[in-house]
Amino acid sequence: MADVVLKDIVKIYPYLEKKEKKSIFGRKKNEEPKKKTNLQITDxxxxxxxxxxxxxxxxxxxxxxxxxxxGKSTTLRMIAGLEDITEGELFIDGQLVNAxxxxxxxxxxxxxSYALYPHMTVFDNMAYPLKIMPQExxxxxxxxxxxxxxxxxxHDKAVLEQKGVDSAKISKVDAKIKELESRKAECEQMxxxxxxSYRAKMTKxxxxxxxxxxxxxxxxxxYLQRKPKALSGGQRQRVAIGRAVVRNPKALLMDExxxxxxxxxxxxxxAEIIKLRSKINTTFIYVTHDQIEAMTLGDRIVxxxxxxxxQIGAPQDVFDHPLNKFVSGFIGTPQMNYFDGKLVKTESGYKVVIGTYEVELSKEKAERLENKMVGDKDVIIGVRPDHMSISKTGIKGVVEVSELMGTSSHLHCKIDGRDVIAIIPxxxxxxxxxxxxxxxxxTGNVVHVFxxxxxxxxEF
Amino acid sequence: MTNVSKSVVDNNKNRNAKIKLIIERIISYSFLIVLTVFCLSFFYVLVINSTKSNDELNSVFSLLPSKYFFENLIGALFHPTSQYVNIFSGFKNSLIVALLSSVLTCYFSSLTAYGVYAYNFKGKRIIAAFILAIMMIPSQLASVGFLKIAVDLRITDQLWVLIVPSIAAPATYFYMHQYLKATLPLELIEASRMDGSNEFMTFNRIVLPIMKPALAVQMIFSFVASWNNYYMPGLLIEDDNKTTLPIMLGLLRSDAIGKVDNGQIWMVILLSILPVVIVYLILSRSIIKGVTSGSVKG
Amino acid sequence: MKAISLERKEKKKKVTYDRWGLYFIIPFFVVYFLFTLIPQLLTIFYSFFEYYRKTVGVYIGPNFIGFQNYVNLFKPIDSSGTIDILKYFGNTTIMWIVGALPQFLIALILAVMFTSTRLNVKGQGFFKTVFYLPNVIMASAFSLLIFQVFGRVGPINQIIVMNGGNTVDFLRQKTSVRALIAMTNFVMWFGNTTIVLMAGIQGIDESLFESARIDGASSFKVFKDITMPLLKPIFIYCFITSMIGGLQMFDVPQILTAGQGTPDFTSKTIVMFINEVLRAKDYGKSGAISMILFIITGILSLIVYKITNKD
Structure with missing residues (x-):
């Protein structure tokens, strides 16, 4: 178990490497660290x-x-040490570990991909890290x-005695038992x-x-005696986790x-990972593109x-109070709906105006806006589909598609050229x-104003 | 009515096609059998003649074996009639050179291929292109300079001079590189790093075992190539105690006219090809598979 | 400020493995430079020098003479006007062609036969094993075997005599010696070519053959219109690599003729020429011949490269 601190970490892939990888062995993807679409390009x-x-x-x-x-996988790989850190400092358990x-x-x-060694059995795969390094x-x-x-x-001794064979063998066993017991006493003393604990190579x-x-x-x-080829996806997954946790690491990194x-x-x-967490004592750092995994697994999500x-925060906090439009859209399915509108300060607080539809913001929200000294302005208004309801006033729209989900219907409406989804129980x-x-x-307590x-x- | 006549026509068509196919097959198999007989006839004659005495060989040819096999064998091994024949030392030298060469070729080609495949050092691109380029250079271009250096340094007549150069084998490197690209995900190397292995250990414990199939193929090919190599060893080795089998056979050829026991010559040929033939017959399936994968270089 | 930036620099030690890649390729390159590159450069270097052994222990040179070694090679050495290198080049080419033509023809037939789903040839494993067998056998042993079989008292002559003919001296006649060398090369290589061409045919999308057959093409038409055009790059690749190999022909003629290229040097190849000159320790001349051979193979390799990079 350990704390992990990342301080001003920056990762820059120099051009040189990229070119090199592309031009020679052309076809292969390999080390190319994913598509870098909107990434900043510097000199x-x-x-x-x-x-x-x-x-x-x-x-x-x-x-x-x-x-x-x-950049999430890159960050993880920097923590792992598989990728060098261009700038900044990384501390694990209080120690600087950049190099x-x-x-x-x-x-x-x-x-x-689990990266199980294909030529080793499951047992050997899991034993490998223990074999090659001294362990705590x-x-x-x-x-x-x-x-x-x-x-x-x-047990051996009992069998030997029963057979009544030569006493030399029995005394040999006795000697071994004695030896082990003295070592046990030593350990107990320690x-x-x-x-x-102490650090040493483990015995077989x-x-x-x-x-x-x-x-x-x-x-x-x-499955211990099987080779990875003979396992199903879920079994391989478990073996990969097994190989990772077998040596009680300070931190367990998981890449999708x-x-x-x-x-x-x-x-x-x-669910198994949640269970695993209760069984082993370590820091988990988990990378995913799936926001449901993020919401269900994380103490905090980044x-x-x-x-x-x-944004960094507890899943529910991030869901309830997204820092910006991107986060609000990324967390939660179906995606949040957005409307162009106005934020207007009133005597009692704030209201948002979309066309002719006006909603008074809740006290809590208004207070926050007040603290920020926000005045009247054009804003983007975000409301999650679950928070939309059919009402008498509201924004007018025509339902184009209705998806029946059993307990509710997802209504896809066109409003001002935008797709809006409402979940109606x-x-x-x-x-x-x-x-x-x-x-x-x-209602006024579910509105996000960007x-x-x-x-x-x-609000922030 | 029409139905019946139509089916008769169909039947005829069907039968004609069948007959045509059968004729084609007969022609094909005959062709294959003729070629097979042609190829094997040389080896048949070789085996048959190694069982005959000198007198029998010099009189009338017969397709039947005789009874002098062991006599020829013992003669060739212990009382060779040619001063150049020393099967034991020839075998020993050939075996040392071929075995060590193929091991070195395989190990260092894999290591080099892995180095280029798994790491991004400066100049990697140039190095990879360079190895591909030198693959095209014919080996005898080096022979003049090599012999000159070897003579100057007085290192002719030493087996290690035949062995050490095999560390740099561009064609094997190329094959290994292709194989790595197809089979070794870089994540595996990273996993090994995370498990606490150092780079060299990762190569020996993870990469090499995964490359076993490729190593086996290249091991056979480089062994055979080295075992059969005549040109460079022929130039470098003059000491009778250091000659490999191909050189011995070359010397035997210039010695062969008249005075050498004919049965022994056949026996020596048989003995020198036997190890490779046996290995080939056991592993022919994978060797033939290796021919195609190895030949798509360039 | 300065102190901070210095500290920063020290901290910048990174986790990087890339230097290991360099360590791993060092042995290869050290050996390559010592045992291949330097000798190659020396070969080229000496090709511009007069440098040979006059008698035992007495060397002439090295004296720089520019391209004189090359010029000398193309001068006739006696009144007959034959130029050695051209003659040996001609020998090599003829013997290669005589062997290569049947080699490629038969390999092509075999490859088509083995890959035909219609013929569905059984026992392919056996046939391939037999046809490839001569390729793994020591060329020197195989040549000695041919020498024995076609020798004056060899089985072939014994059969001829048994049938009332006269002993034929296969190894003293220009045509038969060349034919024997070509045949040996043929026997040794047609199996290899078959396997490579087969792989080429198997690499062609099976459905192309099927659709051509359904469209009504006969077996020959399928071969001519589908197989051959699509096999062409591999076929040419094979052909040129065979040409490069043919130019370097050495083991078979060397052993069959005991290095003499009998009769009258009509079966002497370029590499045998290099070998002979080199044994006489004429580094200048052998260097020049090696260079010429290198340039020719270089051009051929370039063609191979162009072809293989096209598809």
């Missing part, structure tokens, strides 16, 4: 991440979310292993002294114990881990666009909406 290169500041707390579940090409190699950062990562071994864990061994040896037995334990937690014990699964499996794995952080009554002209309204130029939420 140094293409800027992928800009002034990224984030304080990830110990044990927190952070989700980086944004459309493709927004530290990934293997020495004590973090693990689950890749989008807790005395408690060692005692666990010793206990297991002792049980085995005792614990009593307040020592928790420890590795086996650890892998089995992790496999059990992830329900993949029965569910995007290769079908919708049903994705829902299931999402919404990104074109290399810039747009069906209350058990089937109504035909298509072709009808309706008035759609909303500046027309800067597209910032005027």
């Amino acid at each position: 140094k290169g293409v800027v992928a991440v800009q002034q990224f500041n984030l304080d990830i707390k110990d044990g927190e579940f952070i989700v980086l979310v944004g459309p493709s090409g927004c 530290v190699e990934p293997k020495d950062r004590d973090i693990a990562m689950v890749f989008q 071994i807790t005395y408690a864990f060692e005692i666990e292993c010793i206990n297991e061994d002792l049980k085995e040896l005792e 614990i009593a002294k307040g020592e928790i 037995k420890m590795i086996k114990h650890k892998v089995l334990k992790t496999a059990e937690m992830l329900n993949i014990t029965e 881990p569910l995007s290769n699964l079908d919708a049903k499996l994705r829902n299931k794995m999402r 919404v990104m666009k074109d290399g810039f952080i747009q 069906s209350h058990g009554i089937r109504e035909e909406y298509v072709g009808r002209s309706l008035h759609l309204g909303f 500046d027309k130029e800067t597209e910032m939420n005027l």
Whole structure:
């Protein structure tokens, strides 16, 4: 477990590299870090991440979310150490790690393609990280292993005694048991002294114990001897997670881990990740383009666009109080509806005006606007489809398409040339909406007011 | 009525087509069999004649084997009638050179291909293009300068001079690079980095095992090429104790007229091709597959 | 200010693996430079020098003589007016063509036969194994085998004598020696060509053949109108690489004629020429011949490159 702090992180891809990759081995995509559409281009290169500041707390579940090409994966890869940091500082557990190699950062990562070693069995895949590097071994864990061994040896001894074979063998077993017990006592002493762990290469037995334990937690014990080829997508996903968590990393990075699964499996794995979190103690940093994953998994989410952080906050906060138009549109489905309108200051507060339709803003919102000393101005007004309702006044529109979703209907209306969606609960009554002209309204506490130029939420 | 006559016509058409196909097949198979017999006849004669005595060979040809196989074998191995024939040292030298060359070729070609494939160092583009360009240069262009250097440095007659150059094998590099591009996702390397492996370990533990199929193919091809190589070794090796099999056969040829036991000559030819033939017959399927994948270089 | 920027610079040490790529290619390039590039440059260098061994241990040169080595190569050395290099170049070309024509014809027939779904040839694995077998065999061993088979007391002559003929001295007649060399090359390479052409045909979209057949094309028409045009790039590629290989013909004629190119140097190839001059330690002359061969293959390679890069 560790906190991760990103300070003024900038990532610039120099031109030179890009050209090189394109022209020689032309056809292949590989290292090319996704389409950089709206990214800023400077004389140094293409800027992928800009002034990224984030304080990830110990044990927190952070989700980086944004459309493709927004720099979220680049950020994750910089935390991992797979991508160097152009500017800024990265701290893990209080230590500056900009120049530290990934293997020495004590973090693990689950890749989008899972990146399982195809020539190794599941067991070997999971054992690989334990085999090649010294690991933090807790005395408690060692005692666990010793206990297991002792049980085995005792069993062996019993069998030998039953058979009544030569005593030399039995005394050999006895000696081993003695040896293990003395080591166990040593460990217990260390614990009593307040020592928790030491760093060393794991023995084969420890590795086996650890892998089995992790496999059990992830329900993949029965596949341990299979090669990745023989596993289904969901099973591979679990193995990839298993390989990542087997060495108790300080932080677990996940790069769109569910995007290769079908919708049903994705829902299931999402729940599994939530469960996993309660079982292992580590900081999660999770990258996704799927806002539902972001909403359901994250303690806090970081919404990104074109290399810039747009907003950081708890999912519900971001949903309720989007900082700008982009965030309001990106989080929540179907997308928020936007209207051109006016913000007008009244005696009692504020109201928004769309054509002839006027809505008084709630007290809370008005207060915030007041604090910001916002005057009358042209604004973009955003209302989520769930917050639209059929009313007598409201904005007039014609229903073009009606999608029946069971408990509700999604009405697609054309208003002033814009598509507007309203979600209308069906209350058990089937109504035909298509072709009808309706008035759609909303209340004053669900309105978001954005500046027309800067597209910032005027409440902040 | 019309139906019946039509079906008769159809039947005829069908039968004619069938007959035509059968005739085509007969022609095809005959052609294949003739070619097969032609190819195998050389080897048949080789095997048959290695069982005959010198006298039998010099009298009348017969397609039947005789009973001097072991005599010829023992003769060729222990009492060669040609001063140039020393099967044991020829085999030993050929085996050392071919085995080490092919291992070096495969390992370093893979390492180089991996270096170019997985990393973005400065000048990578130029280096990749350079290796492709030098692939086209015929090998004997170097032979004059190579021999000159070897003579000056007095390193002729040493087997390592035949082995070490195989570290730089552009064609094998090219094949390995293609293979890596097709099979090794860069994420796998990154995963290994995250798991704590250093770069060299990643190559040896993750990349090489994944390249096994390509390594097997290239191992065979480079082994065969080195085993059969005559030109450079022929120029560099003069010491009778260092000669490889192809040089030995060349010397035997200039020695062959008249005084050498004929049965032994056949036996020596048989012995020198036998290892490669056996390996080929066991692995022919993958070797033939490798021919096509290797030949699309350029 | 300065102190801060200095500190910054120190911190800029990055996690980058790219230097490893360089480390990994070092062995290849060190060996390439020492054992290939430098010798190649030396070859070119000496081709402009008079530099040869007069007697044992006595060398003439190196004296810079410009293109004289090249000029000398194209001068007739005796009254007969034959120019060695042209003669050997002619020998090489003739022997290559005589072997390559049947090689490509038969390989093409075999490739079409093996890929035909209509004929559906059984036992392809066996046939391919047999046809490719001569390619893996040591050229020197195969040549010695041919020498034995066609020698004065070899099986072929024994059969001729048995049938009442006179012993034919295959290895002392221009035509038969050249034919034997061409045949050996043919036997060694037609299997390889078959396999490559087969892969080429298999690379063509199967549905093209099917649609042509449904449109009423006969087998021959399919071959002429679909197979051949689409196979052309690979066919030409094969042909030119075979030409480059043919120019470097050495093992077979060298062993079959014991390096003599008998009779009367009519089966001596360019590389045999280089080999002979080089054994006599004439670095200038052998360098010049190597360069000429290099230039010719260079041009041919360029054609290959152009063709393979077109599709």
